[in-house]
Amino acid sequence: MMKLIRVDDKRMDQIVSAHVKRDYDPYEDIDLAVQKIINDVRQNGDQALFNYTKQFDGVTLSSIKVSESEIEEALRQVSEQEKAVLQKAADNIRRFHEKQLEKTWLDDGTQGMILGQLIRPIERAGLYIPGGKAVYPSSVLMNAIPAKVAGVKYVVMVTPPDQSGSVSPYTLAAAQIAGVDEILKAGGAQAIGALAFGTETINAVDKIVGPGNIFVARAKRMVFGHVDIDMVAGPSEICIIAESGANAKYIAADLLSQAEHDEEASAILITDSLPLAEEVQQEVIHQLDQLERKEIAAASMQNHGKIFIVDHLESAFQIANQIAPEHLELMISEPTLHLAKVRHAGAVFLGEYSPEPLGDYFAGPNHTLPTSGTARFSSPLGVYDFLKKTSVIHYSREQLYQAKGEITALARMEGLTAHENAIHIRFDD
């Protein structure tokens, strides 16, 4: 089921590219539909949201806002033990993210010069959480907590209701624990339009984060620039580097935990051991049988499950960097000694007791990670995504006087005489 591919060092790049395809797709048809929905929400506000919720989610809502009593009712449905679990995960996430806080800095140099950057939270953040049949309390924690740690005052969550018009109690409990300020029943491109432009009920936000289907993803791209967005997420991915002696059962289980997400999810093993590769192949088939989401995981393995066999571990790291996977597990001895070789990955899991679900749910680092090779240029969601900077510049008269020749020379090179004049006028008299 998982395809074995032998990679020789000379053609590594081409072989890996041929097997790990991530196509750039303009999605023109979807974009037309999404643009129409966004325009409708901009023009017709809440009424458009009510209409789309009826059309797409199959329910006629009486109110878009989730009421206090709905939240109280939901909290009664979640056991104390479950609440404690959510709370413990929230504590770990908060503790990790507090390390990402950045502070305003100002350097006052010679002669009264001041240079620096103010670091401030954005004011309003919107958080999209899938709903209907999907229940992702962990996504609520992972998206809302960094915003709150950054100091965002207003965090609003949008999520599509199920056919009875309700939101999952787990989702609501997680929102309460994370400190979400307002919860609204809206999904799809229409929810993104509402967050970007506001409606009678929904205040427009400055940034939209959180996972969603292709309509949500395309809508986020479309409003990007008017508001900020986190990233355009693709299917989930895991890549495991394992050496001879690694535990094939653990490897197979971790590969499958990624594969069960989605038929387009991809699970890749890179190893220098053919026996291990073959053992993992067997284990995957064996374990698949016991999974509830067996069909999805099997389809994912069939479509995208790959095992690359390399001559030595150095090549394994090269391939992993080329793939730039969302999750990278190192099932090798003394994995920390190899950290310097990891150039591109969303998150790296070290050793055989650090399986990917530990990061998905509990350890603290964010589970919103760059997919589809975007780890080449982007980062896990973090507090930094909810902070922004303002540069500060102060020169004294003396300081500006000394720099005036250089500033005006640069303005002249660019042919901008009003820029030059703004300097000269201060020293004319």
Next chain:
Amino acid sequence: MMKLIRVDDKRMDQIVSAHVKRDYDPYEDIDLAVQKIINDVRQNGDQALFNYTKQFDGVTLSSIKVSESEIEEALRQVSEQEKAVLQKAADNIRRFHEKQLEKTWLDDGTQGMILGQLIRPIERAGLYIPGGKAVYPSSVLMNAIPAKVAGVKYVVMVTPPDQSGSVSPYTLAAAQIAGVDEILKAGGAQAIGALAFGTETINAVDKIVGPGNIFVARAKRMVFGHVDIDMVAGPSEICIIAESGANAKYIAADLLSQAEHDEEASAILITDSLPLAEEVQQEVIHQLDQLERKEIAAASMQNHGKIFIVDHLESAFQIANQIAPEHLELMISEPTLHLAKVRHAGAVFLGEYSPEPLGDYFAGPNHTLPTSGTARFSSPLGVYDFLKKTSVIHYSREQLYQAKGEITALARMEGLTAHENAIHIRFDD
């Protein structure tokens, strides 16, 4: 010429919104043309670039790469004094940006737990610089230096040639001083397509930064996600908060230095002094006459020049935060004491000897700043734009054992049994 608007505290929000419009525009026609150009470059590589350069820039190139001898020839055309000016600006920019460097951090907690983030530079950055008649050596420095400080190994600059097939000597000199690794003659959407997807001559990059016209801006948006981009820049903006007693000549000169950029540039004064407002109105008309780019500046002032009159300075800060301007000058006494009131701005200039051209060219902070109100959620270009993070997670066997109840409970809430299995399998035997 600059319109006076009295703002009373009660309707501040609406009055300011009515006068500072920034429309969201899908640009559908331009997008179709841009998509076609990008697709052509993807399919036909260098040949498409040669064709578009002939079509749009009016020149038949023999080579896309700027050769060593072209660079040497350009350096001979720039005076030693001009080189020294570029070098001094580069030194200031480098010194400021070095303060933005971030370091990998790892916390090793109890029982062998390790959590942290690796911080790494992206590998390849592409830098778009306008060309033809436009000459912006300062943009070369401001975009290339942060990349180099971050540790980006390959920085490639693209810029459209003039009708003789050449690139401005100032642009080339700045590229050399900033440490740009390769310079290519290509402009418009075709250059962005080439940077995103690569051609025979151009290696695909991970991130594209730098200013450009509407075709460049839309092309950047279109490839966003496949590669990263800096931001979608709008027309330049300045907002000045000034109190009674501020120097009207300086204020007018600074407003005009912004207005000369572009007919769509906007220059706004907010003051509690009607006499100052009227004096600035007169000074703008008086100074305009002496400017080379008088027509552009006059059109900008006519279209977007505004003076808001407020009852007290507190309201001035509220308006400035609502506008979230690219440049904010505080022409008030003891401006540093008011820094806490600045929530949203690209850069803030303190006092009467810190005019905006000081920041454009020389002081060190980046001149690539968020426009069109995007300072609500985005930051000046910085070293952080060329760094990205990888989370690190390591648990020991004991640590995972203690967390296993919580992790599996969360997996069950989300209905993901393979995630649960990846934990259980490690403790089954």
